[in-house]
Amino acid sequence: MNRQKKVKADAANREISFQDRCSNDLYKWQIENNPKEMFILHDGPPYANGSLHIGHALNKILKDIINRYKVLHGYK
Secondary structure, three states: OOOOOOOOOOHHHHHHHHHHHHHHHHHHHHHHHOOOOOOOOOOOOOOOOOOOOHHHHHHHHHHHHHHHHHHHOOOO
């Protein structure tokens, strides 16, 4: 006698509800629950000093890492 329950993933409907929750409720939750003050990282105009080079990419990547780190540690 097999008593296993069939589990339906229903991934298509779950994906829609997950996207709605992440796009709408996530930012609202962050605003209400982040205990620390606002963190602002000023970013200058892109490519103001000549031709595009690897330093521009490194600059953008480092700024992205810093912003993500601050958000994970409770800054707004």
